[in-house]
Amino acid sequence: MAKANWAIDPTHSEIGFKVKHMMFTNVSGKFDSFSAxxxxxxxxxxxxxxxxxxxxxxxxxxxxxxxxxxxxADFFDTDTFGTLTFKSTSITKVNEGQYEIKGDLTIKDVTQNISLGAEYSGLMKDPWGNTRIGLSLNGSINRKNFGLTWNAALETGGVLVGEDIKLSAEVQFVKQ
Known part of the structure; x- marks a missing residue:
């Protein structure tokens, strides 16, 4: 069977994260420039x-x-480490449309194997004749494992920034 190549559609995709702030609320963020x-x-x-x-x-x-x-330099040190990367190492079907994706995530030249839950939408044709696939991805990492260790103690106890980062992505790919 021939290999198919797919490129991300950045206008219909979002790569985001959440982290605890002051131990009780989440702060959300995203990356505006990415490729996949x-x-x-x-x-x-x-x-x-x-x-x-x-x-x-x-x-x-x-x-x-x-x-x-x-x-x-307190966190990502983007002047030295401008890019973070992920490369899958295995994909396992869990249930219909549900998968576990394992792969190597590299942040600040530190690579860790992580696991992401994936909901795969299957193939569909858009109104312009393009074949697309969609994925919803979720996972969690400990930021300290990647050298993101800065924090500040709170007077009331606890810390300003949580260790666990919740990852999420809603992405569409177009067959090339």
Whole structure:
């Protein structure tokens, strides 16, 4: 069976995250500049090889002071480490339309194997004749495992920034 190549449609995709702020609320953010592609046997999602990268300078939490702090050496150090990447290593079907995607996530030159839950929509034709696939992805990482260790103690106890980062993505890919 021939391999199919798919490119992300950035206008219909969002890569986001959430982290606890002051131990009791979540702050959300996203990356505005990213790319991704998939190569697979068209009708067999389990055969997919997924590659993703994001320009870390494009981080956007809706607050420029916070975004600049995240770009600084306290967090991502974007002058030295401008890109984060993910490359799948395996995809396992869990239930109909539900998959577990394992892969290597690299942030600040630290690579860790992570697991993402994926909801795969299957193939569809859009009104212009393009074949598309859609994915909803979710997972969690500990930011300290990637050298993102900055924090501040709160007078009331606890810390300013949580360790666990919830990852989420809603993405569409177009067959090339």
């Amino acid at each position: 592609d998939i190569q697979n046997e068209e009708t067999q999602f389990e055969t997919s090889e997924i590659r993703f990268s994001a320009e870390v300078k494009s981080i956007n939490t809706g607050n420029s002071d916070r975004d600049n702090h995240l770009r600084s």
